[in-house]
Amino acid sequence: MKLFETIEVALGGRSYKIYVGSGILSTIGDRVKSIPRCGRKAIVITNPTILNLFGEVVRESFLKARFEYHFLEVPDGEEYKSLEMASKLYNELLAVDAQRFDPIIAFGGGVIGDLAGFVAATYMRGVPLVQVPTTLLAQVDSSVGGKVAVNHPRGKNLIGCFYQPNFVLTDVTTLKTLPKLELKAGFAEVIKYGFLQGEEFLSFLEKNLESILKLDEELVSRVVSECCRIKARIVEEDERDFGRRAILNYGHTIGHAIEALTGYRRFLHGEAISVGMVCAAFIAHEFGLIDRSLVDRHIRLLKRAGLPLKLPELDANAILNQIVVDKKRRGEANIFVLLKAVGSPVVVGISSRIVSKALEDVRRLD
Numbered sequence: 001m002k003l004f005e006t007i008e009v010a011l012g013g014r015s016y017k018i019y020v021g022s023g024i025l026s027t028i029g030d031r032v033k034s035i036p037r038c039g040r041k042a043i044v045i046t047n048p049t050i051l052n053l054f055g056e057v058v059r060e061s062f063l064k065a066r067f068e069y070h071f072l073e074v075p076d077g078e079e080y081k082s083l084e085m086a087s088k089l090y091n092e093l094l095a096v097d098a099q100r101f102d103p104i105i106a107f108g109g110g111v112i113g114d115l116a117g118f119v120a121a122t123y124m125r126g127v128p129l130v131q132v133p134t135t136l137l138a139q140v141d142s143s144v145g146g147k148v149a150v151n152h153p154r155g156k157n158l159i160g161c162f163y164q165p166n167f168v169l170t171d172v173t174t175l176k177t178l179p180k181l182e183l184k185a186g187f188a189e190v191i192k193y194g195f196l197q198g199e200e201f202l203s204f205l206e207k208n209l210e211s212i213l214k215l216d217e218e219l220v221s222r223v224v225s226e227c228c229r230i231k232a233r234i235v236e237e238d239e240r241d242f243g244r245r246a247i248l249n250y251g252h253t254i255g256h257a258i259e260a261l262t263g264y265r266r267f268l269h270g271e272a273i274s275v276g277m278v279c280a281a282f283i284a285h286e287f288g289l290i291d292r293s294l295v296d297r298h299i300r301l302l303k304r305a306g307l308p309l310k311l312p313e314l315d316a317n318a319i320l321n322q323i324v325v326d327k328k329r330r331g332e333a334n335i336f337v338l339l340k341a342v343g344s345p346v347v348v349g350i351s352s353r354i355v356s357k358a359l360e361d362v363r364r365l366d
């Protein structure tokens, strides 16, 4: 067992720590015990996949720390991130007589993190929450920053709030059982942080890509820690997403359009974001912000990671129309996060003509 790093998210009274390491899942009981005024009943919300893989370690840890514990299971899948499932969980919490200070442990990927986080934020007006992320996407992104939500039939994440956890416990060894496709998709978000953060981290990723994807524990711990640190600094500046936090959406404008156009079933989020970043790079180039070598740097790295660069079957008009639909729904102008250079993102309005031209360039990629 090795605790690699502890990262602080400084948010005044809502500050918390992110513990990153290998084999640290077994410390969950003692760590939860250290939450001030913590109740003695730990509620672990998870899914059957995670429970089968890691349930025993968590069970033993809570037993050792002398907690009464309950595992509440949610079936595996995005479709269960719903108000109906939240409501079922409220019933189960009441059935085990969970009280205001009893902690909820969100143990799983982003789906469990968002759903269990939403339940923790709303049950009895809010109970302690601990995020224990087990996918790369959840470790570098969704477990940090306090966005919790469920989906609505009209759209993803439409019902939710900001609710920071008491701490995040990230054990990178859990990634060893993650399907390779999920790992690669999560890595798209890591690459996103690389382009947003600056030369040092991006070069590190370029140099060590293969070993990271082979899950060298030291390297993965370093990568996850760095991503959490980047996100923490942005969230500290803009906790409720009124400004700076928007840069985390690099690659997401077109990524979201692709996901929506394909009914959220064909592509994993990270795969769509990969294509979205390639498009954003071409748009930045077309807009005169970056030269072609930075576009090519995106292409090379994403390709090496085994991520998609383009979707030949989706035409530019369909994507453009979908962007317009998304924008209308969110009441925003035609806004993109683009790079001026590695580590220098800007948020700018872009004309449809430039987007079209860039999408055409992407379509022509080999």
Ligand SMILES: NC(=O)c1ccc[n+]([C@@H]2O[C@H](COP(=O)([O-])OP(=O)(O)OC[C@H]3O[C@@H](n4cnc5c(N)ncnc54)[C@H](O)[C@@H]3O)[C@@H](O)[C@H]2O)c1
Residues within 6 Å of the ligand: 047, 049, 050, 053, 076, 077, 078, 081, 108, 109, 110, 111, 112, 114, 134, 135, 136, 137, 138, 141, 142, 143, 144, 145, 146, 147, 148, 156, 157, 174, 175, 176, 177, 178, 179, 182, 269
């Ligand atoms: N709150 C935020 O800030 C934020 C940010 C990004 C994404 N999200 C949300 O995250 C969700 C996607 O999360 P995700 O990509 O983690 O998907 P997920 O939670 O569905 O997990 C992907 C799959 O991997 C399995 N799995 C998880 N950990 C495993 C492990 N260690 N070993 C083997 N299998 C494992 C899961 O059971 C699931 O089948 C979406 O709902 C999205 O909206 C939230």
